[in-house]
Amino acid sequence: MSEEEVPGHLQGLNPEQHDAVTTLEGALLVLAGAGSGKTRVLTRRIAHLLHTGVDPERILAVTFTNKAAQEMKERVQELVGEPGKKVWVSTFHSTCGRILRKDIEPLGWSTRFSIYDDDDQARIIRQILKDLGYDPKEVPPKSILSRIDGHKNRGETLADLRRLHRVSPGDALLRVWGLYDEALRAADALDFNDLIGHTLRLFREHPEVAEQWSERFAYVLVDEYQDTNSVQYQLLRILTQTHGNLAVVGDDDQSIYGFRGADPDIIRRFKADHPQHKMIAMEQNYRSSANILTVANFVVEQNSVRERKTLRTAAAPGPVVRLLVEETPFEEAEKVADLVERLHRRKDLAYGKMAIIYRTNATSRLFEAALARRQVPHRVVGGRKFYERREVRDMLAYLRLIVNPADDAAFLRVVNVPSRGIGTKTVSELREAAATRGEPLLASAKGTALGETVRDKAMRGFVGLIEEATSLASELEPVALLAHLLEATGYREMVEEENEASRKESLEALAQDAQGAERIGDTHGPLDRLQRWLDQTALAGQDEEIPDGGQVALMTVHNAKGLEYPVVFVVQMVEDQFPHAKSKESKASIEEERRLAYVAFTRAMERLYITRARRKALGFGERFGKGKGKRATEEPALASRFIHVLPPEACKGDVPQVVTEDPAKTRLESLRGFLRGRAEVEAQPSSLESLDPLEVHTLRELESLEQLQEGVRVVHPAHGVGTIQRVDIEGTLPRICLSFGGERARWVPVAQSRLKVVVE
DNA sequence: CTCTCAATGGTTTTT
């Protein structure tokens, strides 16, 4: 075949990529390491499906973030043009939302259902706790909420909880969860997890509906499959039951959504689940220079649970990875900002080619400020913030109440915003009335506030407002309706009086966003467009472009997944921040944190900087209370365990060698840092050959390594069985002195050997 | 009963 005859979408692929793009039928597992061309394979694959004549509407591509969905959509359209628009490319949540907007009725919801975000959820939970007489200090609504979410993410029901779990009978969760679900049902609302969970239930309880959808989607593709949770997994099984064409792409080393129930075992189990599967491993990295990969691989190899693989690269070593340490977080930010500026000036590097990546959102402020002081253009990616602004949520709540009059969370949110004389007392009486009448709050308000008291009049005023807007909703486009509401509710006036520029700006931005609603295709009338726009606001976040022009990007590791930048700064690489303090309890969550570090490092293409400070940043209270100063406490910050003893050949700068506060433990910890991923430890092996590299257990490991310090037998790949004479971890290269039978003892560098340790 | 202001408590990641 001559060059011209190969279609464009198949050009420039390596053999594995080509295979992954063209294997269309059946179950396909693509294990795609970081930077191995994953997105490329997915988009080309869609193009190839269309090329072979598959109807675009019969292709479903699921991603985990909106950013990824948006990007994939764009790239598919670049490849194939117009037909690309008809392919379903969306997140799990949006996909389920779309399915339910059509077919939810058998479950007892209307197709006008509302989608509750965590704020609405918390509002409902708080009310329930109040009704039940719990003290919010003893039973924090947020914790109940996160537990409910946690269970839903794992596909567990309240009934399961009662039956199987060791929850104390007095646990508030048992009472609250049921009431919470009832409240949502009554409000014709679903929370994020319900979108997925109810779709699954719909498919289970109404197989005919499941059949229609699985018949429709002839080809299903899933990106970031390692982040699938069990509910999503079951849903996929049903969606592919008719055609069985399921292609999943993922990398267990990049599983970073454990808190959402993501279970990397699902990807590890794919082979067992699909006996007829085909597997393709893409381990060739095209993104990063060799030194960056050396460091990233070193870090992730220390995880005990993972598929064995190592990314290869043909790239040059490139600059070494730089580790920088400053005294305070403030100075760290200054340093990074200086470097950004210098790279821009001296190396003529566009600001858009640099990114600052951190573990938690709160970190951004420090770095934003440092960049702003130097007038370096920058942008914080992760625009969730916009829809979280109070004024934006308020106006959206008004709109939701119009689409779904049963939406009690929306009602509660805006009934007295701006204040119109409807206080807590009135509201709680209304809630009681509504409960006895079995009605939503809005309907109940209409039915009960009939008198001439001040209260009743105020309530009637609010109801009238909503009714008027509701009647307009079928004629006015979302923007116009929003404008009407801003005036009619007095919200505009309230904001004017406050004279807060930023609040006015967010309302402007919201109007701008509403304008976009008119472009939503395939809709019937303004109300339908309003509905679809509200879905977008709930599920998608603002139209966020990834800054590529001239702005330095700042974002969390989670937001950075899937992106790449020539220069990356991974900042605040200290214990309690990265890994985060809240993730330190279990080995599994530490391993997830380590994967996060891996994801962060592998974003870098040419230069990677890893920075930290010797002291901790101030906490909330201290930060806002006192003056600006140095913005640090006296508390020492320890270097992250993830950057300990990084391979010296690939790094330069301050590579920490010490792990713990306790000097007595330091030697052991430090040694363990080296040995993780480099030595395999097994307790009491039946024979030397039977040593299974995956059999490493926390406690045993600790015990073993303690013993390792003297006289332990070790299997060295080159020299056979030896005995440890001495251990030297003081220098930059830790060494073990081994004696092999009659031979003279020799020093072996731990970092360069794959040792198996025999514990007797 | 409602409104305003001051005090309080909260520090992970996202759909």
Added chain:
DNA sequence: CCATTGAGAG
């Protein structure tokens, strides 16, 4: 910096 709660005035 946020959202929520409590005290006291209107």
